[in-house]
Amino acid sequence: MSTAEETADGEMSAWGEVTPDAARRLLVAAVEAFAERGYHATTTRDIAGRAGMSPAALYIHYKTKEELLHRISRIGHAKALEILRVAARREGTATERLADAVSSFVRWHAGGRTTARVVQYELDSLGPDARAEILALRRQCDAEVRGIIEDGVASGEFDVLDVRGTTLAVMSLCIDVARWFNVDGPWTPDEVGALDADLVLRMVGAAK
Amino acid sequence: MSTAEETADGEMSAWGEVTPDAARRLLVAAVEAFAERGYHATTTRDIAGRAGMSPAALYIHYKTKEELLHRISRIGHAKALEILRVAARREGTATERLADAVSSFVRWHAGGRTTARVVQYELDSLGPDARAEILALRRQCDAEVRGIIEDGVASGEFDVLDVRGTTLAVMSLCIDVARWFNVDGPWTPDEVGALDADLVLRMVGAAK
DNA sequence: GAGCAGGCTAAGCGCTCGCTCAGGTTCGGC
């Protein structure tokens, strides 16, 4: 699969399943605003304005501003989990699957940086129930990566002292990309993905 | 140097240089509130309340709420830079200095998680001038780590394909600790520091 | 072509925000 759908204009194509059209435009506007300013610094008037509507139109499609963040978080985490699941369950050695997981996960964080920032850093702005639901998805993401590492340890491909700690370090490497990646910077999402995949294989002691 | 000054009750001792006493109490209260809720979700009434004062007292010591964040960011980044500088300029091989830099930097992010969260994740809430000033400090932090890695490459200790990219990955590993570390979790700051230092040495291809 | 449901806006409500200001208290210097 190409990364085109996650970059530039295509970044927002992942929201195609959201209907009707007005609800999707509001959601996309909210993603952009939350990514730029953060949830609490974003006003409902700003979101509606970006979608070309009046502030009141927002409340026809969503009950509250928080519901927008909740839906964005759920869809985003579902996408992240899908990326990791596909990599974890494909054919191949643990080394190949880990490299695939890291490179595609990093590509998503870099190319879809706008979405990824909201998904990874605005979790605490959700209420307790919504946060608990999203945290469950996040633990599943961790579990997919940990599973690959455990496979590699079991098969003798990897040399890892602390599987849980190393898993967290791998996730850190991927997630933090959303914090620093800049589309005007020296790297493409593909290049960062390849670099980080190489670094992760070194971390787990995989043979080159 | 022990890590005691960065943990538990001692976390806030780094603000000893802030005077007078009331100004320091307000600053510490702001650090706690910003770390818990984020800058925009924190009210001046909350900060003043935590410091045991009326909302108006805040404006005797600080011109605006943003000035509080600015001062916190500057002091925090200065501390981070000092930690990295000490490790980078001590005696020893590049391997020893990199391990020292990572373990002490990670210890600071884990033990002083409250401060580190504000310092690393609330940067965008600053105005343009203040942000530019803080970004300069951040680039100096990167440069210290990059310097150690370049030394290791030059001496033949390290095997690194992309020095800039690897530096960013090392910083990611350290900084992201502030996002996930939990004082009630299974690790102490020292343990995370040692684990991440080991992983970083693997990333740069240092001999065990 | 009247009725009606869904989608939208203009106007604005109640509230809390960052911040201000007049005035009170405390305390060292003389």
Place this chain on the structure above:
DNA sequence: GCCGAACCTGAGCGAGCGCTTAGCCTGCTC
């Protein structure tokens, strides 16, 4: 014992917030 400076509070201002409501279009049904 009085003065001025430093510090702090109670009260509250103007603004902007999330969200609501009354009513107007538009297009589909029969």
